[in-house]
Amino acid sequence: MKREIFHSDIGESYIKATLSSGLKVYILEKPQYNSSYAIFGTKYGSIDTCFSVNGDKTRVPEGIAHFLEHKLFESEDGDAFAKYAKTGAYCNAFTSFDRTCYLFSCSDKFYENLDILLSFVQSPYFTKETVEKEQGIIGQEIRMYDDNPGWRVMFNMLKGMYHKHPVRIDIAGTVESIAQIDDQLLYKCYNTFYNPSNMFICIAGNVDAERVLKQIKDSVKPKDSIEIERINEDEPEEVVKPYVSQKLAVAQPIFCLGYKEKIETPERTLKEKVTTALLIEILAGDASPLYKKLITEGLINDEFSSEYFNGNGYAAVIFEGESNDPERVAEEIKAEVERVKAEGIDKKLFSAIRCGMYGNAIRMFDSVDGIAMQFVDCAVCDTGLFDEIKYLRSVTVDDVYRRLLKLDGEKTVLSVIKPMEEA
């Protein structure tokens, strides 16, 4: 087992260990807290629809990673929910584009809860009957998202942006695609992606790191490490179409504007992510001239937000919100990007935003779930928990300006959800 301890001058430290099975473990002790938060995850999400192991290429139905997440809660000796019910812990799971995570939070019986987590994630049990039962429940989850305008506006935008990349498909798949899932396919995906060498455990809270490490080491079954090749077709630099719209029962239009980015290496580095987060705040954060203009002219409200959306093989800067004139908002954002490119970044604003982000990074350490979630990013992207704070101390306005120049106004997609009565 390889083990490293990281310290920071804000008074926090954590352990990162890599087990002989390849499993990565991150632990931050918070002895003064009542609660703890633990995540057992795998680098496997909705975008892993085509892969190859030892030359054996497999294409699986859309939504299978999420389906597998639901089914893993059932083991031969009962379901995980029932086991957690005996300890009182809160448990849950989620699947995103590039990861699946199983988690619990508790204020008592941590080691018992960790045993349950370690055990059920490592004990797949799928049968024809249990798969069929789940199709009904997930079918309703998909239908619920069909009515969710915030979800639809985002996925419509991604469909307008990506020709080939599977980030364009809904995480849960469709009622039709999940109908093709069976127990054998689930086992195949499980055996590929739930290998310890592709997995991580992230823990923060009132725990004893030594005891936790021993417990994990004793429980995680060693498996032959495998090389997974994720097969993605080449994605053109251009967007599919610059404008997409759909009508739903909403009160006012909802929009999502995305800038598609050119992908040179599959994953974005921490520096790229933090620089982009700074850039987005400078361009459109609530202290920016653009935000002031859009609010004052009645074009956006408090729902307005922006993010750097990125993962394996995809990256986009996204602005979203509600507006009675989404086209005008998109024009204003694009014009602002070009204005700042021409005039440069306001140095005072840069310094204030950097200060704000620095404070937020420190504030994050107040929350055990925040730390555990951040560890997941560390595991998936191979970064350190204190890297953001360190980088924020050294990043310059020129770094942000250079980043700005990469935003290409010719490669944008505007997605709009319109109220039903509008033509």
Next chain:
Amino acid sequence: MSVKNVTLSSGVEGLFIENQRFNTTLISFNFYMPLEKKRVAANALLPFILTSCSKAYPDFSRLNYKLNKLYGARLDASAEKNGDYQLLKMNISVINDRFSIDGESLIKQATDLLLGLIFEPNTENGAFLDTDLEREKRKAIEHIKGEFSEKRIYAKNRLIEEMYRGKVYGIPKCGTVSDVEAITGQSLYEAWEHLLKTAFVRVHVVGAALPAGLFEEVSDRFAKIERLDVVNCKGSRVTEFALEPYKVTECDDIAQGKLCMGFSCEMSGNDDESLPMMVMSDIFGGGPYSRLFANVREKMSLCYYCTASCIRQKGLLIVESGVEAQNCEKAQKEILNQLEIVKKGEFSDFEFESSIKSICDSLNTYNDSLTSLNNWYAIKINNTKLYSPSDIAEKIKKITKQDVIDAANGVNLHTVYKLVPKEVD
């Protein structure tokens, strides 16, 4: 963790929730007003306009710039219903001074900023300025209309509206669009003065230390205001519903139907008496061990969610589910069947014990979150004693199966609200 409660002025309390574990300190002003149709919209607009600008920061953009300079201090406003009262909150949270690179006092600056926003708004000649007023009114109206877009929330709000038709609790928390439209710069100024004169106020500090001079400053500020007819938050009227139970079905352009059922519970909203209801609601439709999850979702595969929640101040139990329109009747029948099972005490020891453990485990995590602690104490206004989350956990542990059965037997269906796709109806 310790909690200290001091009286600062007539109807103004200071609550210091001392907790050493955080990097952050939170200061929260909580104003309590009676829910009244004629005042609800103006009251609800106040936290938002007050936290958007002030005499010192007439431009909201400069205010946001200042918050960034204070290491990302967060300013939050909200207007909620707390039983028959309106709870208007304005908070600021900021990282502790020891993290400031050049040694400036962040907490002092944040506290002064919040006091300035609440007590020195950007007004002229007894009125809020038109630009600020119109901006905040527009946002409030868009927010009210926007609830229609979130069908789960919309369905729940419609249920409450129907169930409490003609009653105080049926008033929407931010008023209606026309209530907001009617607000003028003068009427809002009058509402602000009325708030400072009559609201019951509690100032919370959650963090390692009480900011020096804060409570004294609050005392001085209120000493200068003529505090008349201060609101007495004695308690809300429980089991007060519209006379006739309703069955309401509405259509919308949606894929999935929403079923919302409102039940009346015979109980008091008091912490000492309503806890069995909290456990009953959890066994019925709380965690994954609950009757509704295990049966309506897992066994019958009818839905993704089917949950029960209890608003104890009002003796109200709500069941929410997202189901296909053709399965609505089936789901409703099963929900009522599960309620009968709980009433008869035919739930297992496993379900009972799981519920007690889950509630207690969750209550004991509250001390690890500034926001959870702030919210916990903010709604504890109708109780004679300020119980901490761990006090309540201890009380929950003493609840028996018979207490739960008794609570369940006071539960009666009142109103059913359904939102269904157009083509099915």
